Amino acid sequence: MKRVSVDIGGTFTDCFVVWGQDYIQAKALTTHHNLAMGFNEALGKACKVLGLELEDILSSVDSVRYATTLGTNALIEHKGPKIGMLVTAGYEATVPLSRARGYGEGLDNLGQQDMPNARRPDPLVKAHMIRGVRERVDFTGKLVMALDEEDVRKQIRDLVDLGAQIIVVALVNAVVNPGHELRIQEILLDEYPSHLLGAIPIILSHQVAGRKGEYVRATSAIVDGYLHSTMYHALSALEQNLRAHSYDKPMLVIHNSGGMAQLNSTDALQTIHSGPVSGIGASEHLAMQAGLGNVVATDMGGTSYDIGIVVEGGIKHYDFNPVIDRWLVSVPMVHLVTLGAGGGSVAAYDRMYKTVKVGPESAGSDPGPACYDRGGRNATVTDADLVLGYLDPANYAGGSIPLNPRRARAAIEDALCDDLDVDVLQAAKLIREKVDDNMANGLFTELRARGYDPKDFTMLAYGGNGPLHCCGIAQNLNIDRILAPPLSSVFSAVGAGNMHQLHIHEQSLYMVLYDSNSRHIFDDHDRFNAIVADLKERGTQDLLRQGVPLAEIRHSLELDMRYGNQLVQTTAVVPNHEVHGPADVLAIISQFSNDYGKRFGEGSQAPEAGIRINTIRVAAYVHHETVRFEDIKPAPREARKAPPPPAGHRTCHFVGSDGAFDTPVWSREAIEPGVEIHGPAIIASDVTTFLVDPGWTFVAARQGASWFLRGAAVERLN
Structure with a gap:
């Protein structure tokens, strides 16, 4: 390969x-x-x-x-074309009104608690660029009013005269009957053929988002249109x-x-977010191959901290209506949470709470942290890590970025020391403590909100700064086992290399598998089978168009299910893609019940409320050869080896400990599988730094994987 x-x-x-x-x-x-x-x-x-x-x-x-x-x-920089939009007449205000929630979507928790001061985001399409066209189909797809084609031509010409560079079409109920959207596309191509210089691209909402929900489908098409030219x-x-x-x-x-x-x-x-999603994909691949069970994937880079959940059984967590920047959209996206906490996150004095705040602002790569010596003047997490002794100024990023400790100290002193009345070392500890707390809180909230206990998970720490901060984060969560996976500093890129060609198609619906009032079990088997067959065919055609042989195409069926009108829904991965009788329906119900019990506790199931399917989703995919991970479990305690002599020592300071520690430093290349090192310790490589806090034990495994263990996990994890 x-x-x-x-x-x-x-x-x-x-x-x-x-x-x-x-x-x-x-x-x-x-x-x-x-x-x-x-x-x-x-x-x-x-x-x-x-x-x-x-x-x-x-x-x-x-x-x-x-x-x-x-x-x-x-999206963040608002660098996109001027958009013209066609909607069903009478629905011109749908996007500007934004379901009366546009003020809060995309804000952090603090911003959502201060709604009186919240500001609606700058619109991607101006209100005067939204035009209604005369047409209508009902919720079943039945024609109510035929498309007025002359009206369409007039509205298109008006939008072009106003400077529209791209046309977005989002008609009511287009997902159940896309005929009018497709006809508008034909009219536009007739007016402005693709061979003309300056031809107008067109985005149809039903091709971007396949689920009902007029506002979110419209915003999905708008965001797609806004990014179209830039990405192309x-x-x-x-x-x-x-x-x-x-x-x-x-x-x-x-x-x-x-x-x-x-x-x-x-x-x-x-x-959008394809990099962090690649890391979650790599985490899933590693967890299945190495038998790790439940893992929480954490990617700490220079700008952000990304969190994803991978549980046993192949169940994936999706965001069905994710918020991208400030916009609610309707595309199935692998669920992840992104926090503004990375090596480049800016630290400043919080005058309201009289303490340190870190992020979400980032120094980025240019000019970068103050210690990069490229003109940056803001104190950052990387500056704090350097002052505390964790980083080697001469060998950061393999020596390609020499660090300046004097500038790091000066930046921290200017930002915090006078306001907090502390010295530089204390201020650096406060930065370190704050950013680790922020990440731990985000991770805890994410796991608990989905019904999981952090103690049941192995924490994967990757990205350039993941192994540097993982012990402090895990300590706050009572997690006692951390794995820095093979190739941890580029783990998301590893995930990109392991991805399979895949297309997801889904249909939202209201399908009752068990009606608790009538005690009736679903029997419209032909309807279920026809929907699944259609979604399979659409995915198959996507892959055939890319030259994939038909014999190599595989399908996975997922059902989003819930009890009655519960807000929480659980995804069941169903092996049988057709139902032909009560036994098949009961098998689906049984699997849903088992998955629900594992997630929320056995006995929490509520079939007396009824059982229904909200979404049928089919993934069409083709497998590619993937990276093979070796057995990365740590060696049994009796087989572990003492480390070689350290390459040197460094004076380090740790949160929660007074005074300085004379900390041994090893090169990661010199540590063989099975070597056990007790913290505090530093294991350095050209691409990342492994920091072993006091009370933790580092155990090297095969293929460059590294375990951080504490307490009983040091003995029992074999």
């Missing part, structure tokens, strides 16, 4: 190259003005390890996979960069649904 995958974050571009049996990881600073430059630099570092040229690798690999934050950045030109430029270096295959783009597709089968909306 020969493969290149890349994850571009807000600070670093991570590259992972599989070259036969060799796995190479490399990082470079993200070049926001031209992402291809950072990609080429990171890949160039991997080329040096292999002793090859860029063209040698790109001409030989089977694929290049790409996860990007470009769409997220474009940027990804096309990347593909041209690959072509210029002898890569002649289709470029594959990671989707936030947990799969990937060729560029010509990718919507802009599907690329």
Whole structure:
């Protein structure tokens, strides 16, 4: 297997190259003005390890996979085209009103508690650019009023005269009868054919989001349209960069649904958060291969801290109506929580609470933390880690970014010391304590809100800063086992390399499997089977269009189910894709009951309220060869080995401990599998730093995996 995958974050571009049996990881600073430059630099570092040229690798690999934050950045910076929008006449105010919730969506908890001062986000489409067209179909898809085509032509011309650069169409009930949206597309192409210079792109809402919900479907289409040009030109430029270096295959783009597709089968909306989703995919792959059970995936990079949940049984957590930036959309996205807590997160004095606040603002990669010595003046988490002794100024990022301790101390002193009346070391500890608390609180809230106990999970710590902060985070959660996985600093890029081509199609509905009032079991088997067959066919056609052989296409069926009118719904992965009698229906009900009991406790099931399906979802996918992880379980206690002599010592300061610690430092390359090291200790590598806090034990495993254990876990985890 020969493969290149890349994850571009807000600070670093991570590259992972599989070259036969060799796995190479490399990082470079993200070049926001031209992402291809950072990609080429990171890949160039991997080329040096292999002793090859860029063209040698790109001409030989089977694929290049790409996860990007470009769409997220474009939304934040409001860099998009002027949008014109066509809606059903009478519904022109649907988007501006935003269900009366537009003030709060996308704000953090503190912002949502201060709604009187909340501000509605700047609209992506102005109110005067939304035009109604005369047409109507009812909720069953039945025609009520035929499309007035002359009215459509007039409205399109008016929008173009007003400067519309892209047209979004979102008609009422278009998901059950898309005929009018498709006809508007034909009319637009007739008015402005694609061969004309300046032809107008068109986005149809039913092709972006397949579920009911007029507002969220409209905003999904708007966000997709807003990002369309940016993503098209940027990804096309990347593909041209690959072509210029002898890569002649289709470029594959990671989707936030947990799969990937060729560029010509990718919507802009599907690329949002694709990097963190890749990390969750890698966590799932590792957990299944290594038998880790329940894991919580935590990715701490330079800008953010991303949290995802992977539980046994293959059940995936999706956001069905995720909020992207400030916009509620309707696309199935692998669930993740993103906190503004990374190595570049800015620390400042909170005058209201008279303490330290950290994030969500980030120094990014340019100018970066003050210690980068590139003009940054804000105190950051990385500056605090340097002052506390955890980082080697001469060998940070493999020596490619020399750090300046004097600037780090000065930035922290200016930001905090006078206001808090503390010295620099105390201020650095407060920064460290605050950012670890923020991440622990976010992680605890996420697990508890979904009915899970943190003690039942293994914490995966990856990203450039994950192994540096994991002990402090886990200590606050009473988690006693942490795994820094193989290739932890580029783990999301590893996940991008392991993705399968996948398309998800779903249909929202109201299907009662068990009516508790009449004690009737669902018997409209043909309806269920027809919906599943249609969703399968749509996914199959997506993959056939990309050249996938029919024999290689597989399908997975998921049902979103709930008891009665409960707000919480549970996803059941159903092995049988057809129902032909009561036994098949009861098998689905039984599986749902088991999954519900595992999640919320046996006995919490409530069949007396009725059982219903809210969404039927089919994933069409094709398996690709993946990275094989070795047995990464730690060696039994009796087989563990003492470490070699340390390479040196460093004076370190730890939260919760007074005074300085003369902390031994090892190189990760010198630590063999089975070696046990008691904290405090530092294990350094070119791409990350493993910090073992006092009270924790570090155990090296195969393939570069590293365990952090404490308490009884030191003895029992074998």
